[in-house]
Amino acid sequence: MSNPADTATTVGKINPDVLAFTEGKDPVLDLALAEVDCLGTAAHVTMLTRMAFKPTLFTPEQRNAVVAALADIIAEARRGDFSITAADQDVHLAVERRLTERLGDLGKKVHTCRSRNDQVAVDIRLHIRNELNALRIELADLAADLLALAQKHPRVPLVGRTHLQPAMPSSVAMWASAYAEMLLDDDYLLQAAAKVNNLCPLGSAAGYGVPLPIDRQLTSDLLAFDRPHHNVFYASCARGKDEAVLLSACSQVMLSLSRLAEDLILFSMPEFRYFTLPRDLCTGSSIMPQKYNPDVLELIRAKAALLIGQATAASTILKAMPGGYNRDLQDTKELYMEGLRTTRTSLRIMRLMAQNLTVNPEACRAAFAEPGVFATDRALELVASGMPFRDAYHQVRDHLEDLRGMDPDAVIAQKTHLGGTNGLDLPLLRARADTLRAEASAAQAKAAAAFAALLQPIV
Ligand code: ARG
DSSP states (O other): OOOOOOOOTEEEEEEEEHHHHHHHTHHHHGGGGHHHHHHHHHHHHHHHHSSOOOSSSSSSHHHHHHHHHHHHHHHHHTTTTOOOOTTTSSSHHHHHHHHHHHHHHHHHHHTTOOHHHHHHHHHHHHHHHHHHHHHHHHHHHHHHHHHHHHHHSSTTTEEEEEETTTEEEEEHHHHHHHHHHHHHHHHHHHHHHHHSSSSSTOOTTTTTSSSSSSHHHHHHHHTSSSOOOOHHHHOOOOTHHHHHHHHHHHHHHHHHHHHHHHHHHHTTTTOSEEEEGGGGGSBBBBTTTTTBHHEEEEEHHHHHHHHHHHHHHOOOOOOOOHHHHHGGHHHHHHHHHHHHHHHHHHHHHHHHHHHHHOOHHHHHHHHSSSSSGHHHHHOOOHHHTTHHHHHHHHHHHHGGGGTTTTTHHHHHHHHOOOTTTTTTOOOHHHHHHHHHHHHHHHHHHHHHHHHHHHHHHOO
């Protein structure tokens, strides 16, 4: 390159506009990866130290010096003191620069047998693992809050709706625990995302492996992955797909939250008044003094759209991308980071709603004044006394007024079958939330223990 404005970087001179365009938001986004980048390097250098190869790449003392420097960078990053310069381009080169500044030639050796593609792939997986465990715990907590709401109002009838029209008697407990169960089932998708994520790409290097006898199982074990990706070319192709799968699972969580939000908006309208939203979670109007608006719930609806967009964008980036590393992948980074952040914030804000929602039993019961909602139950009563269903259906339809005065409490008490208004197994759902929380916490603890061990000196 002959452009006098070329900027010197670790990997050569680059036109500044090109540098700005290609690095994009990496100098900022990659700050979230600083700690895991150091851990990935610690595992890699530990493996190189253990490698049966002459000449020795790292003695244990040299490895310990590198790891000590990495531990300092981690501490700096935690304090918010670590920065990535434009010339660094990304966290990987920033860490290598810091190591070389401090350790000289030793710092220059850490990149032996690996590429940045390797590094970014492993960083993202470690970052996602950490975030996803936290997200799963937040999801379990919200499910538990909804179950507590159900438990608090075990026998309050609620008009059940189809097409938004009154359909059949339901209950507050049925409504709240349905969303808890929906979220718990969404966790199956998060579990799948976690499983696909917890595989180690390290050792893929530029995507085709290296001619030295690296121990890929060891780096995978040191970082507490379930196992390494087998085929190193596949390992490089798996980037992006991991993020797309994660976003797709998160978008399902957001869809659940969005539908819950929509119900809450509707049922807290003055015309319904089944629920009252906590005042301090509503916002006012600058002109209308009487207003308490459900902005939080409206934003959750909007954020579900954002997640669907992010999941779609990540998949679309991959769609026609050839095998191997392509820079397109860099743009999946912001998508997955934003998507995780949005999903986690939404879960936490929805917990505040679930914990502080007021249920108005008298308004819930008053909604049964319109008798049609009892029609199906009445028809099935007639069936129980021997009438064919279609005859019962017509008889009830011709005499809807006769249903006036039916007792919704009695009707919801009659549905004793599995999952009916009087057959809800809330303890079973609570046990599922507890199991999920315990699983995600154990995964977090396992990763934390592995990282702590990795940063210890070796002999
Ligand atoms: N910031 C880059 C990314 O996210 C790091 C990998 C760069 N690799 C390369 N071959 N240019 O993809």
